Amino acid sequence: MRRNPSPAAPAQAPRNRPGPRGTLSRELIVDAALRLLDSSGPDAMSIRGIAAALGVAPNALYTYFPDKTAVLRAVVDRLIGERAVAALEDAGRPWRQRIHDLALELRAGLLSHPGAASLVLGAPMDGPQALALGERLLAVLIDAGLERDDAARACYLLIVYLLGFVALEAAEVDPTRPAPAEHERVAARRAGFDAVSAQTYPHTAASAAVMARYITTEQFTWGLDRILDGLTGPDRTAR
Amino acid sequence: MRRNPSPAAPAQAPRNRPGPRGTLSRELIVDAALRLLDSSGPDAMSIRGIAAALGVAPNALYTYFPDKTAVLRAVVDRLIGERAVAALEDAGRPWRQRIHDLALELRAGLLSHPGAASLVLGAPMDGPQALALGERLLAVLIDAGLERDDAARACYLLIVYLLGFVALEAAEVDPTRPAPAEHERVAARRAGFDAVSAQTYPHTAASAAVMARYITTEQFTWGLDRILDGLTGPDRTAR
DNA sequence: ACCTGAACACCGTTCAAGT
DNA sequence: ACCTGAACACCGTTCAAGT
Numbered sequence: 001m002r003r004n005p006s007p008a009a010p011a012q013a014p015r016n017r018p019g020p021r022g023t024l025s026r027e028l029i030v031d032a033a034l035r036l037l038d039s040s041g042p043d044a045m046s047i048r049g050i051a052a053a054l055g056v057a058p059n060a061l062y063t064y065f066p067d068k069t070a071v072l073r074a075v076v077d078r079l080i081g082e083r084a085v086a087a088l089e090d091a092g093r094p095w096r097q098r099i100h101d102l103a104l105e106l107r108a109g110l111l112s113h114p115g116a117a118s119l120v121l122g123a124p125m126d127g128p129q130a131l132a133l134g135e136r137l138l139a140v141l142i143d144a145g146l147e148r149d150d151a152a153r154a155c156y157l158l159i160v161y162l163l164g165f166v167a168l169e170a171a172e173v174d175p176t177r178p179a180p181a182e183h184e185r186v187a188a189r190r191a192g193f194d195a196v197s198a199q200t201y202p203h204t205a206a207s208a209a210v211m212a213r214y215i216t217t218e219q220f221t222w223g224l225d226r227i228l229d230g231l232t233g234p235d236r237t238a239r
Numbered sequence: 240m241r242r243n244p245s246p247a248a249p250a251q252a253p254r255n256r257p258g259p260r261g262t263l264s265r266e267l268i269v270d271a272a273l274r275l276l277d278s279s280g281p282d283a284m285s286i287r288g289i290a291a292a293l294g295v296a297p298n299a300l301y302t303y304f305p306d307k308t309a310v311l312r313a314v315v316d317r318l319i320g321e322r323a324v325a326a327l328e329d330a331g332r333p334w335r336q337r338i339h340d341l342a343l344e345l346r347a348g349l350l351s352h353p354g355a356a357s358l359v360l361g362a363p364m365d366g367p368q369a370l371a372l373g374e375r376l377l378a379v380l381i382d383a384g385l386e387r388d389d390a391a392r393a394c395y396l397l398i399v400y401l402l403g404f405v406a407l408e409a410a411e412v413d414p415t416r417p418a419p420a421e422h423e424r425v426a427a428r429r430a431g432f433d434a435v436s437a438q439t440y441p442h443t444a445a446s447a448a449v450m451a452r453y454i455t456t457e458q459f460t461w462g463l464d465r466i467l468d469g470l471t472g473p474d475r476t477a478r
Numbered sequence: 479a480c481c482t483g484a485a486c487a488c489c490g491t492t493c494a495a496g497t
Numbered sequence: 498a499c500c501t502g503a504a505c506a507c508c509g510t511t512c513a514a515g516t
């Protein structure tokens with residue numbers, strides 16, 4: 001432990017975060033958790049591990065979070081807000097494209113932390129970043145001409161699809177090691193589907209080539225387009 | 240180290256099992272895990288907990304499963320196969336209705352084990368029951384007139400939606416206690432959305448009533464119908 | 479092959495205490 | 498209010514050994 005540089009006396013600002021030994025904050029804790037997640041996988045994101053990374057006793061975290069699930073939920077909310085929201089801002093472009101951009105950006109952001117993808121569906125989407133995402137997506141859908149109630153329902157439909165897709169996709173990668181290229185993951189899946197019995201699962205065997213490509217951008221956007229078609233009818237605004 | 244003397248009574252008599260001391264099997268282990276899950280939540284589904292419930296040493300399970308994640312994956316596959324598949328069999332009915340039945344049945348089955356819902360998206364859908372489900376869903380979609388490749392893509396789209404929806408829905412219930420009625424869960428959500436600031440989230444605040452109902456059968460089937468519309472055009476095949 | 483006892487290297491959380 | 502040391506009640510997994 002080094003000596004305290006004693007920052008210029010706050011004197012009047014008690015609303016800041018000047019704890020007696022203000023070395024910690026919710027932000028710092030989430031930062032450390034995320035670093036641990038990326039370097040060593042979700043199991044490393046333990047209270048004790050985070051505390052050790054911060055050079056602090058494990059129970060110090062309980063000043064900022066009531067329990068471990070609260071830490072995890074803060075990590076998830078950070079992940080949701082990390083990208084994605086900016087993609088919706090460019091209001092000059094067609095709404096379909098804005099939703100595509102959002103979806104692709106959010107997927108890329110979540111897949112860059114594959115260890116956390118299963119956490120995203122494990123807690124309600126009620127963090128501040130999740131709310132902000134919903135708000136903006138809702139605005140785009142209303143822009144697109146949907147009635148308010150339908151827009152709200154469509155918003156959830158899209159979120160469920162997007163997060164569900166990413167969770168299932170991320171379940172296939174080892175969060176501990178650098179992500180393999182798409183074609184490698186597809187090849188691994190292909191080998192798996194080629195091994196299923198054509199007798200007991202004839203349709204599955206016949207579609208092995210397509211199923212191997214379930215975890216691709218192609219499948220992701222195909223599904224997204226079918227959903228958008230279902231919401232507004234086949235694409236009449238572009239293409 | 241002291242331990243709690245638990246009066247757990249291992250009451251089972253599978254005498255017909257092969258093996259020198261055939262008191263155990265993969266099936267029995269999954270059974271015990273599921274009982275523990277329902278009675279005490281996902282955290283109770285530990286190797287040591289399952290072993291104790293079976294009246295066996297913890298490491299005995301490693302004869303049947305290589306590690307804990309393998310046990311969890313077997314539990315998930317059991318859950319997927321537990322219901323759902325029968326619903327697709329009645330080939331006399333319109334395909335839309337058969338898919339509806341499947342979806343509702345699968346959702347009901349998974350929600351009856353809320354503690355496991357987040358596990359379902361956490362591992363690839365490659366168990367035998369998952370394969371069987373995919374095979375039959377694929378058959379229905381081909382029946383519906385979709386071309387083979389589109390049917391395979393649609394199959395995944397539907398699975399992702401269905402599992403994603405259930406996972407997010409189940410994240411809102413405490414797996415330890417009996418599930419509250421739908422209107423109670425909606426009321427709790429309603430209170431949450433009423434608390435969001437109408438200044439910072441105007442659309443969200445305006446749609447609070449709809450968003451409170453995200454976790455209902457109504458929203459689930461609405462989303463399902465929009466997806467089916469996107470796959471085949473608005474319902475013209477209801478015959 | 480199947481199962482046990484013992485041990486290793488961890489967990490989350492609580493409590494009392496110090497500042 | 499913020500943080501620590503120590504402890505409690507757990508974990509998953511491995512190893513050597515017994516049957």
